[in-house]
Amino acid sequence: MSETRGDASTAFEPKIVAFFCNWCTYTAADLAGISRMQYAPNVRAIRLMCSGRVDPQFVLAAFREGADGVLIGGCHPGDCHYQEGNYNARRRFELLRLMLRDLGIEDERIRLEWISASEGDRVQKVCNEMTEQVRALGPLRLETAPKVDGEGAARTPEPSAEALVGQVTS
Amino acid sequence: MSKPKVAFYWCASCGGCEEAVVDLNEVVLDVVEAVDIVFWPVAMDFKVSDVAALQDGELAAVFINGAIRTSEQVEMVELLRRKAGAVVAFGACAWLGGIPGLANLYPRESLLEFVYRGSPSTTDGDGVRPLEEFTTPEGTVRLPHFDEDVRTLDQVIDVDYYLPGCPPPPGLIASAVMALVEGRLPEKGSVLAPDVALCSECPRADSKPEDLKIERFYRPYEIVADQETCLLAQGLVCLGPATRAGCGAVCVNGNMPCTGCMGPTGRVVDHGAKAASAIASLIASHDEDEIAALAGQIVDPVGTFYRYSLPASLLHRKVGTGDGNGQDAAEPAASTSGGAS
Numbered sequence: 001m002s003e004t005r006g007d008a009s010t011a012f013e014p015k016i017v018a019f020f021c022n023w024c025t026y027t028a029a030d031l032a033g034i035s036r037m038q039y040a041p042n043v044r045a046i047r048l049m050c051s052g053r054v055d056p057q058f059v060l061a062a063f064r065e066g067a068d069g070v071l072i073g074g075c076h077p078g079d080c081h082y083q084e085g086n087y088n089a090r091r092r093f094e095l096l097r098l099m100l101r102d103l104g105i106e107d108e109r110i111r112l113e114w115i116s117a118s119e120g121d122r123v124q125k126v127c128n129e130m131t132e133q134v135r136a137l138g139p140l141r142l143e144t145a146p147k148v149d150g151e152g153a154a155r156t157p158e159p160s161a162e163a164l165v166g167q168v169t170s
Numbered sequence: 171m172s173k174p175k176v177a178f179y180w181c182a183s184c185g186g187c188e189e190a191v192v193d194l195n196e197v198v199l200d201v202v203e204a205v206d207i208v209f210w211p212v213a214m215d216f217k218v219s220d221v222a223a224l225q226d227g228e229l230a231a232v233f234i235n236g237a238i239r240t241s242e243q244v245e246m247v248e249l250l251r252r253k254a255g256a257v258v259a260f261g262a263c264a265w266l267g268g269i270p271g272l273a274n275l276y277p278r279e280s281l282l283e284f285v286y287r288g289s290p291s292t293t294d295g296d297g298v299r300p301l302e303e304f305t306t307p308e309g310t311v312r313l314p315h316f317d318e319d320v321r322t323l324d325q326v327i328d329v330d331y332y333l334p335g336c337p338p339p340p341g342l343i344a345s346a347v348m349a350l351v352e353g354r355l356p357e358k359g360s361v362l363a364p365d366v367a368l369c370s371e372c373p374r375a376d377s378k379p380e381d382l383k384i385e386r387f388y389r390p391y392e393i394v395a396d397q398e399t400c401l402l403a404q405g406l407v408c409l410g411p412a413t414r415a416g417c418g419a420v421c422v423n424g425n426m427p428c429t430g431c432m433g434p435t436g437r438v439v440d441h442g443a444k445a446a447s448a449i450a451s452l453i454a455s456h457d458e459d460e461i462a463a464l465a466g467q468i469v470d471p472v473g474t475f476y477r478y479s480l481p482a483s484l485l486h487r488k489v490g491t492g493d494g495n496g497q498d499a500a501e502p503a504a505s506t507s508g509g510a511s
Contacts, residue, residue, distance in 0.1 A: 091450040
């Protein structure tokens with residue numbers, strides 16, 4: 001990959017958006033905090049009720065809005081509060097990963113992990129690993145606005161990640 | 171003689187949308203009865219100067235099909251925008267980028283290289299590429315600029331309505347034209363088709379199992395699909411659950427799965443991601459490796475799920491495929507400050 005804009009290579013801090021399920025991984029992240037475990041501040045955790053709620057659109061919206069990596073955390077197989085949610089997360093994740101590969105986003109930029117409520121240390125380990133992994137890759141070089149090099153007005157493209165916001169909170 | 175004036179125009183498209191207008195059959199007579207068509211390059215001999223001579227806003231409506239890739243297309247749609255009261259993005263390409271939009275998976279340079287040198291059917295060995303400007307003793311000739319990527323119509327000009335489909339179904343065209351003519355204007359930004367998924371009007375909906383699971387994905391040529399049963403239940407990747415209704419399920423009636431040309435329903439931002447989500451959750455396995463293997467059976471997932479919508483998607487194009495020829499640095503500024511023109 002080529003050099004990034006503004007020669008950020010010396011001080012690149014990756015932004016990682018993490019979607020954690022309420023019942024397991026988010027609770028584990030709380031546990032990590034209560035236990036005073038230090039982990040990379042690059043991870044921004046978003047609590048969802050279930051990893052099965054992670055619409056692939058959310059992952060793309062995160063990348064579009066500036067994330068360099070996306071981490072999804074859910075309950076271990078068989079432990080989902082809603083029986084099947086984490087399996088659906090896995091199914092969507094596998095197909096999304098194949099699509100992202102074809103769209104030029106490396107496998108290392110997304111990760112799905114099963115972390116139970118008692119595994120605070122695992123949150124610490126995974127967040128740190130993910131941060132270093134993405135740091136090594138460098139920033140995601142995404143051109144969000146349609147490229148225009150000829151005549152004509154450059155308008156903002158239609159899809160808006162903001163349109164998803166209401167859907168997450170509703 | 172005060173019939174409303176309308177125009178039709180095409181950009182990066184195949185001509186199928188024009189066929190769709192002709193496909194109105196005798197209904198086209200009602201349309202012609204109700205409106206004056208003042209510009210329609212594919213069918214009528216009017217010139218650009220005729221359009222330029224119109225007053226701003228004089229056209230009641232203009233129907234523009236095709237995606238935007240060249241400077242000529244930009245120039246024409248900006249002209250038509252000025253002259254028209256309502257701009258209708260006609261068909262999947264104008265609304266979402268369509269099949270031509272899949273070119274956003276490749277850098278412009280590699281497309282030109284393949285077309286003018288690399289393709290097996292190209293025999294010309296001296297590497298001649300079309301120039302945008304060429305001077306001969308007789309004078310200078312010019313060709314339009316070929317843009318870096320494919321854009322949707324509303325990424326170039328303001329669009330009032332969208333008519334989905336590849337091409338739009340005749341019934342939807344006729345009712346859209348008539349609604350505009352009679353001044354029954356829907357809310358700006360409306361997609362002129364029902365806002366429900368195709369499954370709701372699918373003749374095979376009753377055969378869709380309550381708990382649909384797919385144990386193996388097939389491509390249409392790999393099986394002889396039963397003519398009555400839900401195609402998803404037969405392992406075919408049918409995008410009906412994630413695609414807008416309004417086409418009358420013509421593909422399914424032809425025993426072929428829906429490929430998503432009617433675009434997403436109103437609450438969806440990114441059609442490809444949503445369609446992939448809908449299909450992936452049908453995978454009949456709880457095992458990680460098996461799930462990965464089943465997902466891998468879907469050949470060309472981007473081409474399957476973003477077949478008509480890559481330029482309108484959240485990512486817009488493949489990451490990192492810009493030419494990087496020095497224009498990159500100037501572009502962010504140009505695209506943020508260049509707003510409206």
